[in-house]
Amino acid sequence: MTVVQTGTPLLTAEGVSKWFFLGNTLFRRGRQDVVRAVDGVSFDIRRGEVLGLVGESGSGKSTVGRTILRLNEPTAGSIRFDGHELAGLTRRQLRPLRPRMQLIFQDPFSSLNPRMTVGRIIDTPITIHAPETSRAARRERVAELLHLVGLSPRYAERYPHEFSGGQRQRIGIARALVMNPDFLVADEPVSALDVSIQAQVVNLLLEIREKLGLTMLFISHDLAVVGCVSDRIAVMYLGRIVELAPTRSLFLDPRHPYTEALFSAEPIPNPAIRRDRILLKGEIPSPVNPPSGCVFRTRCPYALPDCAKVVPPLTEVAPGHAKACIRDDLDLRPSQHA
Amino acid sequence: MPVDRIDELGGRPEPEQTLHVNRNRALRRFLRHRLAILGTVTIAVLVIACAIGPYITPFDHLFIDIRSRFQPPVSGAHVFGTDEMGRDLLSRLMMAGRVSLTIGFAAMMLSTIFGTLVGAVAGYYGRKTGAVLMRFVDAVLCFPNIFLLLTLAAFIQPSLMTITIIIAATSWMEVARVVEGQLRSLRERDFAVAAEMIGAPNSHIMFKELLPNAVAPIVVAATLTVARAILMESYISFLGYGIQPPEPSWGNMLNNAQQYLNSAPWLAIFPGLMITLAVTSFNFLGDGLRDALDPRLEV
């Protein structure tokens, strides 16, 4: 139905960083810790594409999502959304662009206002961006959206606490869609849900994306989920993108040792072909004090002394396939799901 | 195709509790609940009595009758007795109650509105604005209230309005703190981020999204403020800076009664009892509300 023009980027992030400055209060100033949650990240998302973003907890995935949506002010870098530069815009300047980009949250219990009815939650964006819309038109739109996300329009009068996690997530999706956005960031939209519900919600998102021709950034720490929804995948580690490739290419031919380690940590579908696992040693280092050079070197089984010297840039090693690692001589294991 | 089905997986299991703890808690709740009901009934009786009582009694609260001075309670026509000028004590108590309750409610309204605004702005904007505002609140809180009250009262012509304003000026800080804490934590919740995401103006996020989630603690704080305000009005009137005789207030009646403590103790006992009754009733009601409303705050 919708003609999706693929190829041209809808959103381009270039050298985006988000550092949090800790311990700075009005009455206490001085040496402060800097959390480099995101450090020089570049990628683009093409129209109609789903870009997956994976990485361990604390790698900065949510911060990337929130920064490109300008819920955070980026510390550095440029974010271009359909020709508009978002970095540096004020709240007021961002307002007209807000309906075009939306966020789906991880926690369905915190993302809906407990004091508002479902109908009110979904139609609030309309009252803000098109206050002249009549009550009847709003009600009709709410019913339409509830239907789209697979809920009964009767639910509009109810309050969020009357719903289960999966249903609340559907309500959150309806709210995100009410203004017909072009771009969605889904920040772990299913990881708080029961496994049996996860598939339903993922399928719903995919269906809607197809129907409405949405462009999406899909964040998850679960490779299997990201693999089944994404066209391309970016792998993040400690605030940086270490590998970026089309989904098939990443699963069949990973080029970064961290990607290999993630694959090897996946649950194995057939225990008969169990192989030696490459277990990640130790903890993810603190983003306050990241290692010099390659941030992965403290846990990388292939690290060389040179890895501490320079930050390896994200460079293309095959068409559309980029990695940030100085070693080209590695033969890494593909995913067991490939 | 709409999926009209409830997937019952979002629920969280209740933590297990022993019967003993449960029973104890239920008992405590019930008792507090009873006190709150008692408080509510007392407040209702006081309000109704003070509102319509003066129209019903045959005695004017300012009417002086030298022949029937110092009549003890229940001895004649005057149920609560008379004072040193033969004025009917019950009528005076009811008129005084009007003053005290009016000041209590009005000061509560003023300080709740002001405290809510200050707290909402401080909690929502946080950072420098919040830090400056809350240090200001702390500074006002540190100042000995009763001195502040008396200093202000000494400079300002006492009237119902000025006393209300003075009391409100010294009692908005509690509400401000409560609201600041609530908004500071609420604004971190995802639904506040969602409102930000749709480009809602700050006023919408503050007043329509966040504040309705803080109503319960505001109501509790407001109820306790009424109690405090009534007590404060009594203080300042007792010390002679508040409502001026011959207009009665529970505080200035108490002041007046000091001289006759031995000969006519009822002149002190009744206003004192009224103050205690009103203040404890509002405190019970506040505690009960806190108990009843708090669990529902959890989402």
Ligand SMILES: Nc1ncnc2c1ncn2[C@@H]1O[C@H](COP(=O)(O)OP(=O)(O)OP(=O)(O)O)[C@@H](O)[C@H]1O
């Ligand atoms: N507002 C903030 N202030 C300070 N540090 C922050 C803030 N937000 C995030 N961080 C830090 O930035 C780092 C990245 O956090 P982020 O939430 O983006 O990670 P994530 O990949 O989404 O992890 P998760 O899978 O746990 O959601 C973490 O170390 C986190 O502690």
Ligand code: SF4
């Ligand atoms: S650059 Fe060195 S440390 Fe980093 S991933 Fe490559 S081999 Fe490992």
Ligand SMILES: [Mg+2]
């Ligand atoms: Mg996250």
